[in-house]
Amino acid sequence: MKKLAEPAAAAPPEDCDDARPGAPPLQLGPLGGIVGFHLARAAVTTVDAYERHIGKPYELRKVEFSLLMLLRSNSPVSPKQLLQSLSLTAPKLTILVDGLEQRGLLRRERHPTDGRSRHLVLTDRGRRLTDSATAAASPMELELLTRLTRAEHAMLIELLGKLAER
Amino acid sequence: MKKLAEPAAAAPPEDCDDARPGAPPLQLGPLGGIVGFHLARAAVTTVDAYERHIGKPYELRKVEFSLLMLLRSNSPVSPKQLLQSLSLTAPKLTILVDGLEQRGLLRRERHPTDGRSRHLVLTDRGRRLTDSATAAASPMELELLTRLTRAEHAMLIELLGKLAER
DNA sequence: TATTGTTATACTCTATAACTATA
DNA sequence: TATAGTTATAGAGTATAACAATA
Numbered sequence: 001m002k003k004l005a006e007p008a009a010a011a012p013p014e015d016c017d018d019a020r021p022g023a024p025p026l027q028l029g030p031l032g033g034i035v036g037f038h039l040a041r042a043a044v045t046t047v048d049a050y051e052r053h054i055g056k057p058y059e060l061r062k063v064e065f066s067l068l069m070l071l072r073s074n075s076p077v078s079p080k081q082l083l084q085s086l087s088l089t090a091p092k093l094t095i096l097v098d099g100l101e102q103r104g105l106l107r108r109e110r111h112p113t114d115g116r117s118r119h120l121v122l123t124d125r126g127r128r129l130t131d132s133a134t135a136a137a138s139p140m141e142l143e144l145l146t147r148l149t150r151a152e153h154a155m156l157i158e159l160l161g162k163l164a165e166r
Numbered sequence: 167m168k169k170l171a172e173p174a175a176a177a178p179p180e181d182c183d184d185a186r187p188g189a190p191p192l193q194l195g196p197l198g199g200i201v202g203f204h205l206a207r208a209a210v211t212t213v214d215a216y217e218r219h220i221g222k223p224y225e226l227r228k229v230e231f232s233l234l235m236l237l238r239s240n241s242p243v244s245p246k247q248l249l250q251s252l253s254l255t256a257p258k259l260t261i262l263v264d265g266l267e268q269r270g271l272l273r274r275e276r277h278p279t280d281g282r283s284r285h286l287v288l289t290d291r292g293r294r295l296t297d298s299a300t301a302a303a304s305p306m307e308l309e310l311l312t313r314l315t316r317a318e319h320a321m322l323i324e325l326l327g328k329l330a331e332r
Numbered sequence: 333t334a335t336t337g338t339t340a341t342a343c344t345c346t347a348t349a350a351c352t353a354t355a
Numbered sequence: 356t357a358t359a360g361t362t363a364t365a366g367a368g369t370a371t372a373a374c375a376a377t378a
Binding site: 333354 | 356357358359360361362363364365366367368369370371372373374375376377378
């Protein structure tokens with residue numbers, strides 16, 4: 001039980017075909033048994049798809065997209081709630097909200113009972129943008145289905161969810 | 167087929183319990199069907215575990231660890247091969263190798279046949295460090311097994327591998 | 333002329349600490 | 356005194372383009 005999972009560690013190449021034959025894939029070795037390593041590699045694919053489908057067309061960085069989407073599904077939300085859900089620091093969130101507010105995508109409102117707190121709400125423009133971006137997310141996920149079956153896609157999300165639980 | 171996977175999008179809270187009762191979990195909404203979002207959330211867990219088990223004790227950032235581990239399993243490697251495997255830019259790799267060379271963990275040697283290229287090789291110190299870090303990776307992965315069964319852990323790595331294929 | 337690797341520069345992102353206002 | 360949010364500053368990370376050496 002001390003060792004890493006053997007199958008992955010001892011696995012054969014399994015890896016990247018490159019257009020150029022001159023670049024032979026490297027052995028992963030013990031790295032092959034480390035979830036975090038594979039997570040980072042997989043992120044290359046998903047980030048690339050994100051940028052093409054949503055990031056560039058809508059000029060939204062990943063956190064901005066996530067933030068707006070959370071706002072869309074949770075009507076009035078405080079910054080505090082958002083930074084917990086998105087694992088951000090408070091200063092970072094302030095900057096993000098500044099930018100999105102200047103773009104007219106959300107508004108800061110006073111909290112009705114607690115003067116220290118705020119309510120963040122989407123503007124009409126923000127709502128239109130998130131709806132549009134949500135539509136753009138469908139072909140993005142469909143693109144991943146060239147690598148994953150639908151069942152694998154669902155399974156992957158489930159497993160990642162277990163890893164993310166607080 | 168235009169819509170995102172329904173089960174996740176329509177799913178109930180399912181989310182983060184927090185120590186403080188004042189922080190109710192947010193609804194994920196359409197975000198719940200997006201692999202990249204879950205990937206980023208799961209990374210919070212794995213990065214945290216990495217920092218505690220390897221990053222801080224060995225003073226190695228994630229890429230540095232991956233780079234050294236690839237060197238350990240693939241004797242002489244050119245920078246070119248590494249940056250393809252690690253999805254890095256050439257300047258970034260130069261800086262990384264500079265740092266690791268200054269710490270005495272690897273050496274740059276001349277390529278025997280192609281004068282433009284280099285051979286990167288671990289020093290004895292680099293080999294000892296990677297062996298030690300490899301040992302430290304076992305308890306790190308074991309920690310994840312409080313959230314995942316062993317079969318799920320293996321399945322997750324397999325699915326992430328499919329996403330990462332070039 | 334193409335390729336490997338390096339240098340130089342600028343830009344983005346993130347983290348820490350100090351500050352304001354409410355409670 | 357504690358909390359929500361903001362401001363200020365500095366540090367790390369990353370990308371682009373220009374450069375040197377070799378093929």
